[in-house]
Amino acid sequence: MIQLLKEVARGKRGARDLTYDEAVLAAEAILTQEATQAQTGAFFIAERIKMESVDELEAFVRVSRKHARRAEGLGIGLDCAGPYDGRKTSFYATFPTAFLLAAAGLPNALHGTASLPPKWGITLQDIVESVGIPAAGLTPERTLRAFERSGVFFASTEAWCPPLGRLRQIREELGMRTVLNSAEKLLDLGSSPRIVFGVYHNTVFDRLARLFIKLGYEQALIVQGAEGSEDLHINRPTRAYLVENGEFRLQIFDPETYGIEAEPPERTWTPADQLAVAEAVLQGEADLAYTNQVLFNGAVRLHLAGKAESVEQGLYACKALLDGGEAHAAYMSWRTALLEPANAAAAMR
The missing domain is CATH 1.20.970.10 (Transferase, Pyrimidine Nucleoside Phosphorylase; Chain C)
Structure with a gap:
């Protein structure tokens, strides 16, 4: 060394x-x-x-x-990979979008940990804990059970890759981004052929595109999204790189093109607030900006995975699934399975 x-x-x-x-x-x-x-x-x-x-x-x-436990053969079509240092000012559209995709027949993966530097924001794991499961309870077995019932795979990454947990202290003490900030997002715990990957700076587009080609992804969408996440903006265009067939090219996703541009309300977020708004979106009761952002991200991801012939078709499909309650039903199946006691789940087998 x-x-x-x-x-x-x-x-x-x-x-x-x-x-x-x-x-x-x-x-x-x-x-x-x-x-x-x-x-x-x-x-x-x-x-x-x-x-x-x-x-x-x-x-x-x-x-x-x-060094990670990775699930294979589950048919997970898309990995959604955002920053593990979390968010402070933006809505976690990727969370309700996951259930919309599952309802559309696209099993997908989310993952995260407790907050890390440099941002120290709210993480996906914080939101999942707000459902009522402590971090220690987010075991691989619960992940797989909830996925089986819903089509959404949420992994607590340090439970699936313990060496990352053992390195947490030194990362917290350094307080800065390290090479692990990229590596942990690319563990591909659900063995998916496609990924939507969030970045903060567009200067990394070229380097990451070449990395995804080397890693063998069928398709990858590198998104300069909200707070460096994989979420497309709903109030302005989003720059992204599409990687497929060994090539990559710039794409701009503009919500105004589809007539769904909206301005999200300014607010201070807590994990409970993120969960409440996500649930409201799935129940058809949220502010239009949050709903449109979920529809937009769902449509683009369905199109990426070949489940919609165009973004426009994806929007129609996603709206129907929200209005019809299928996306909310997928969420409730996931939530119920996640909260189910381990002994009760074993008795049902």
């Missing part, structure tokens, strides 16, 4: 990118905690200054996947 550190931490002019094989060695040392905390912290800081190469990112993703 010391030799690898010498390569990435020589300063702005002397540092070099690691080869893929070297980066694999570094990732293994860090995830198994063979590297000391000082070495791990130094590596994270050096990479933050230098910026990770595509080979280095791929190595950390593949090694992290190796």
Whole structure:
């Protein structure tokens, strides 16, 4: 590890990118905690200054996947990957959108942890805990049971990849973004061929597009969404990169084109508020801006997965599923399964 550190931490002019094989060695040392905390912290800081190469990112993703429990054969069509440092000012449209997609016949995956730096915002796990399940209860078994009933797979990432949990303390102490901020979003715990991936800066579009090609995704949509999330904006155009067939291109998603542009109300969010608004959307009782944002994201994701011939067709399909109550029914099935005591679930088998 010391030799690898010498390569990435020589300063702005002397540092070099690691080869893929070297980066694999570094990732293994860090995830198994063979590297000391000082070495791990130094590596994270050096990479933050230098910026990770595509080979280095791929190595950390593949090694992290190796140390994770990953579900296969579930038919999950889409992985929705937003930032694990959470949100502070925007609505979590991706949460109710997941049940809309499931109702449309597109099983999909969400994932997250307790909040991390640098943003320290509200996370998806915080919202799920507001349903009534403490973090310790978000076991892989509950995830799989709720998915079986609803078509929505929510994973508490540190339960599925324990090495990330063991590295939490050093990440919190550093208080900055590390290479793990990208790797944890790409664990692909549900083994999906497609991903919608949120980014904050458009400067990473090209690098991530090349990474997704190397990782073998059939399709990927890299979205410069709300607070760096995978959620398309509903009050302005959103820049995105579509990656497929070994190529990538810029796309602009403008809600005004579809007549659904709206201005979300300004508000201070709590996890309970996020859950309440998500439930209101699914029940047809939310502010138009939140509802339209869920419809827009649902339509684009259905189109990406080939479940709608166009975004317009996706919008019609999503509205019908909201109005007809199918999306809310999927949510209630997921919620009921999640809250079901483990012994009761075993007795039902």
